[in-house]
Amino acid sequence: MLLRNRLLSLSLTLFLSPPSPLPKSASFLFSFNKTIAHSTHKRPESKPDVSASRAAKQPMSERARFAKTVLFVPPGVDPEDVTDEMILPGSNIVVGPYAGHSQIKEVEFVKSSGRAKDCPKDDRPEFAILGRSNVGKSSLINALVRKKEVALTSKKPGKTQLINHFLVNKSWYIVDLPGYGFARASNAARTDWSSFTKGYFLNRDTLVAVLLLIDASVPPQRIDLDCANWLGRNNIPMTFLFTKCDKLKASKGKRPDENIRDFQELVRENYKQHPAWIMTSSVTGLGRDELLLHLSQLRNYWDQ
Numbered sequence: 001m002l003l004r005n006r007l008l009s010l011s012l013t014l015f016l017s018p019p020s021p022l023p024k025s026a027s028f029l030f031s032f033n034k035t036i037a038h039s040t041h042k043r044p045e046s047k048p049d050v051s052a053s054r055a056a057k058q059p060m061s062e063r064a065r066f067a068k069t070v071l072f073v074p075p076g077v078d079p080e081d082v083t084d085e086m087i088l089p090g091s092n093i094v095v096g097p098y099a100g101h102s103q104i105k106e107v108e109f110v111k112s113s114g115r116a117k118d119c120p121k122d123d124r125p126e127f128a129i130l131g132r133s134n135v136g137k138s139s140l141i142n143a144l145v146r147k148k149e150v151a152l153t154s155k156k157p158g159k160t161q162l163i164n165h166f167l168v169n170k171s172w173y174i175v176d177l178p179g180y181g182f183a184r185a186s187n188a189a190r191t192d193w194s195s196f197t198k199g200y201f202l203n204r205d206t207l208v209a210v211l212l213l214i215d216a217s218v219p220p221q222r223i224d225l226d227c228a229n230w231l232g233r234n235n236i237p238m239t240f241l242f243t244k245c246d247k248l249k250a251s252k253g254k255r256p257d258e259n260i261r262d263f264q265e266l267v268r269e270n271y272k273q274h275p276a277w278i279m280t281s282s283v284t285g286l287g288r289d290e291l292l293l294h295l296s297q298l299r300n301y302w303d304q
């Protein structure tokens with residue numbers, strides 16, 4: 001409840017202060033529709049756009065404007081109808097009618113690929129997990145699937161890094177991507193990472209969204225913002241997963257919720273609508289069920 005209140009007061013502040021003008025180069029609109037535009041062959045042609053027809057009839061209420069600017073409102077939900085109870089705790093994500101079965105029953109490692117074109121060839125949707133080295137990616141994947149040592153690869157900085165596909169419940173993939181920005185990695189290794197991983201993002205038709213991990217125990221990092229901006233500019237849908245949110249002791253610097261707020265303010269400079277975000281901890285399990293539910297609604301809509 002505390003988190004919810006914190007979110008709402010944060011969101012309200014954001015909503016009440018006029019948005020700063022968007023720089024032309026970065027003025028891309030991120031919305032769930034982009035997710036679908038990304039895989040257009042999956043989009044049902046005749047889905048009625050409820051919010052558009054309603055907007056034509058009456059001006060948007062403050063509540064709807066708030067929902068559209070700050071919250072992640074999934075397909076099938078009219079921003080006018082969003083209530084507090086529909087927002088997942090510790091996130092800005094509204095749960096809609098596409099949310100469904102979300103628990104992980106089985107996970108199998110499928111393959112490691114050195115190039116985007118070597119990835120498994122099938123129609124099942126996938127979510128790519130991406131973040132700086134040490135952000136908590138392996139811990140989060142292990143906590144999600146509740147198995148030790150699933151995310152075995154990509155651990156050693158500088159070693160050959162691969163795209164790792166894990167099949168969940170035989171119906172969708174978690175994709176573990178190499179971490180970026182490790183201080184000890186050479187420039188050559190970073191460049192290599194860029195072309196390799198960018199190739200994956202730009203060519204993978206079954207990619208529903210990137211889960212971009214951000215360490216909430218440290219202040220916003222330029223490299224994370226650059227990564228988010230690159231994904232946004234290329235219309236790659238993303239959800240921010242704030243990691244290590246259990247580190248509540250402000251031994252040095254700010255608390256996770258303060259770092260998250262700072263990060264969001266920076267992100268907001270480039271986005272008209274805030275991408276989905278969620279607070280997690282692999283130590284306490286915070287955000288696990290909420291994240292799985294969120295993935296279920298993205299997946300189920302994609303599957304239509």
Ligand code: GDP
Nearest residue numbers: 133134135136137138139243244247281282283
């Ligand atoms: P990766 O390099 O991104 O795969 O990061 P790891 O999962 O190996 O985690 C890096 C370090 O952060 C390890 O020391 C983990 O124990 C720690 N860590 C990861 N997730 C959490 C978390 O949710 N809370 C806390 N307190 N520490 C975490």
